[in-house]
Amino acid sequence: MDKKTFYITTPIYYPSDKLHIGHSYTTVAADAISRYKRLKGYDVMFLTGTDEHGQKIQRKAEEKGISPKQYVDQIVAGIRELWKLMDITNDRFIRTTDEQHEAAVQKIFKKLYDNGDIYKSEYEGMYCTPCESFWTDTQLVNGKCPDCGGEVELMKEESYFFKLSKYQDRLIKHIEENPEFIQPVSRRNEMLNNFLRPGLEDLCVSRTTFNWGIPVTFDEKHVVYVWIDALSNYITALGYSSQDDSAYRKYWPADVHLVGKEIIRFHTIIWPAMLMALGEPLPKQIYGHGWLLLDGGKMSKSKGNVVDPVILIKKYGLDAVRYFLLREVPFGSDGVFSNEALIQRINADLANDLGNLVSRTIAMISKYFDGKLPVDRIEGEFDNDLKEVVLQLPQKVEELMDKLQFSTALTEIWKAISRINKYIDETMPWVLAKSDENKPRLAAVMYNLAESLRIISILIQPFMPQTPEKIWHQLGISGMTEVLGWESTKQWGKYPQEVCVNKGDLLFPRIDIEKEMEELESINASAQKKREASQTKEKNNGSMKDKGKDKNGENEEGMITIEDFAMLDLRVVKVLEAEKVEGSDKLLKLKVEMGGETRQVVSGIAKHYTPESLVGKSLILVANLKPAKLRGIESQGMILAADSGDKLVLATLDDSIDSGAKVN
Ligand code: ME8
Numbered sequence: 001m002d003k004k005t006f007y008i009t010t011p012i013y014y015p016s017d018k019l020h021i022g023h024s025y026t027t028v029a030a031d032a033i034s035r036y037k038r039l040k041g042y043d044v045m046f047l048t049g050t051d052e053h054g055q056k057i058q059r060k061a062e063e064k065g066i067s068p069k070q071y072v073d074q075i076v077a078g079i080r081e082l083w084k085l086m087d088i089t090n091d092r093f094i095r096t097t098d099e100q101h102e103a104a105v106q107k108i109f110k111k112l113y114d115n116g117d118i119y120k121s122e123y124e125g126m127y128c129t130p131c132e133s134f135w136t137d138t139q140l141v142n143g144k145c146p147d148c149g150g151e152v153e154l155m156k157e158e159s160y161f162f163k164l165s166k167y168q169d170r171l172i173k174h175i176e177e178n179p180e181f182i183q184p185v186s187r188r189n190e191m192l193n194n195f196l197r198p199g200l201e202d203l204c205v206s207r208t209t210f211n212w213g214i215p216v217t218f219d220e221k222h223v224v225y226v227w228i229d230a231l232s233n234y235i236t237a238l239g240y241s242s243q244d245d246s247a248y249r250k251y252w253p254a255d256v257h258l259v260g261k262e263i264i265r266f267h268t269i270i271w272p273a274m275l276m277a278l279g280e281p282l283p284k285q286i287y288g289h290g291w292l293l294l295d296g297g298k299m300s301k302s303k304g305n306v307v308d309p310v311i312l313i314k315k316y317g318l319d320a321v322r323y324f325l326l327r328e329v330p331f332g333s334d335g336v337f338s339n340e341a342l343i344q345r346i347n348a349d350l351a352n353d354l355g356n357l358v359s360r361t362i363a364m365i366s367k368y369f370d371g372k373l374p375v376d377r378i379e380g381e382f383d384n385d386l387k388e389v390v391l392q393l394p395q396k397v398e399e400l401m402d403k404l405q406f407s408t409a410l411t412e413i414w415k416a417i418s419r420i421n422k423y424i425d426e427t428m429p430w431v432l433a434k435s436d437e438n439k440p441r442l443a444a445v446m447y448n449l450a451e452s453l454r455i456i457s458i459l460i461q462p463f464m465p466q467t468p469e470k471i472w473h474q475l476g477i478s479g480m481t482e483v484l485g486w487e488s489t490k491q492w493g494k495y496p497q498e499v500c501v502n503k504g505d506l507l508f509p510r511i512d513i514e515k516e517m518e519e520l521e522s523i524n525a526s527a528q529k530k531r532e533a534s535q536t537k538e539k540n541n542g543s544m545k546d547k548g549k550d551k552n553g554e555n556e557e558g559m560i561t562i563e564d565f566a567m568l569d570l571r572v573v574k575v576l577e578a579e580k581v582e583g584s585d586k587l588l589k590l591k592v593e594m595g596g597e598t599r600q601v602v603s604g605i606a607k608h609y610t611p612e613s614l615v616g617k618s619l620i621l622v623a624n625l626k627p628a629k630l631r632g633i634e635s636q637g638m639i640l641a642a643d644s645g646d647k648l649v650l651a652t653l654d655d656s657i658d659s660g661a662k663v664n
Helices: 024-039 055-064 068-085 099-114 164-177 185-196 226-231 246-251 261-278 309-316 318-328 339-369 383-402 406-427 436-459 467-475 486-490 513-540 562-566
Strands: 005-013 043-050 092-095 118-128 133-135 153-162 256-260 286-289 292-294 570-580 588-594 597-603 618-622 628-630 633-635 641-644 647-650
Touching: 005 024, 005 246, 024 043, 024 256, 024 286, 024 318, 024 383, 043 068, 043 246, 055 068, 068 092, 068 309, 099 118, 099 226, 099 261, 153 261, 164 185, 164 261, 185 261, 226 261, 256 261, 261 286, 309 318, 309 339, 318 339, 318 406, 339 406, 339 436, 339 467, 339 513, 383 406, 383 436, 383 486, 406 436, 436 467, 436 486, 588 618, 597 633
Parallel strands: 005 043, 005 256, 043 092, 256 286
Antiparallel strands: 118 133, 118 153, 570 588, 570 618, 588 597, 628 633, 641 647
């Protein structure tokens, strides 16, 4: 019989080199569910990826003087590294710059157009670029974006529109008839009351003021609105509308789209309406989780606590970080992240409750029985109660995992761990060990502890991918698949007779909280310094981003060596021609002469210099900068300028030096 399938997605991430622990929240949760479903025997498809188009990315790349593709490539590589470090078991990683995705989005757009669900008109209204969202005047809060509180811009342009309003009634009906469709319930009510019932307006789904996006095939000056592009990933990743759509046929509709609460609106209104228009089935559930906040508000790498996932994992281990994320906050609600809370959880739950239980059990079996339990065992008081608690656990965990209640599932597991610890106090093995007569009873107590740990170690696998194997090694059952399957947790007595335990390292060493907080503070202070140094450096010279690193890739306080500097080929150039770049108020296209050679350079100086004022000027060019395309125009180098606040002045030279001369 074919296995049952389970398709789960995270949102696709905006490329950001400042990923903090909050960003990993959705992905770690999706990973826990995927692991759980695989353990239950499902054929799982777990999708994540990156959302790489849009004006925001184009602007960032322009600021850095590189092409958008160059910009996203380096960041996406970092995101993939992070997921590897976090042991994320995604089956697919989609990039919206993948050719297959782009082609499929073009087909989707065309199909919607051909069916009359997309039409051409003119857009005039407010747009928030950081959120890539359109807002009506009534939705703005004090004239600002209601999501991020940032400035919005007035946009007026010829655009294509999607007939979102046409789907309003069908959407309301679907949401009302399918209580599981939007979870948790509070988000469902919010969507119905705040957005759907007041009425939907048609959605502007193309842009002409920038070009870093997927072109509309039948009207090439338009690019597809990023959210139409991004949402489509959930089906294009499965081969929708491509030659091989077998994965689509196998896994769609998705079982769960896991998303942060701020983007639930896109997923529960725009996305289902698009699918209705395409005539495709709707996902079974969209789950909007809460945010991890810092005391002072939304998380950011530059505020008080150390929130860099790489540092946290290096210091405390992956499983501790994952445990914290999934345990600390009930899934669905907001919660506060702090380094102190993380350390307290590690000390109390991991070092004390679980870690101690494992090391005490192994130490006692080693001491009293030389590592191997005898067959001769006598059951006694407390045993039945312990077994009952441990054996009821798998079903409780399953019920909670099926509802994505990670935190409660872990709470239940830790309740059982407390019960097991209490069993040691009740049975007092150290007293039993005093007389040989009690050996069979002592053996039973030890067996029950080992067996309880076998069951616990299997159940924590979805949350903590590394610890179970360590426990199995210590229990002497590593690799014994017949006693390590998920279903084997429902049966008592599977811990094998013939094995020998192995003493191992402490699973979670206790942390001295005061010392640790001091260390974290100093890490934070030096990270802040580095950030400031690199911001200044980036501002002065966008292309220097990766230079100045020592052998370990670390930046020594933003310093570079003379060899690093010598890598730059700085040359005097003379401006021959200058003109504005169409559609951009920032960029100028220059033709410059460099010792007999001519070069074309695109430079972000249009707000500070008129094209005419530049002709004849001697400037400095970074001549060996890899060519990049800005607004589709190749730039062969970068002109040096100084900026301070709103002011920008080009580095100019007098005419006494020939063009082509080297600047040292
Ligand atoms: O929204 N706490 O991408 P994104 C919890 N590209 N979750 C957080 C968080 C925090 N402090 N910060 C971020 C996008 N997240 C779009 C999605 S999908 C078709 C397009 C979560 O990189 C956030 O809620 O801004 C979201 O689920 C994920 O990180 C990616 O956010």
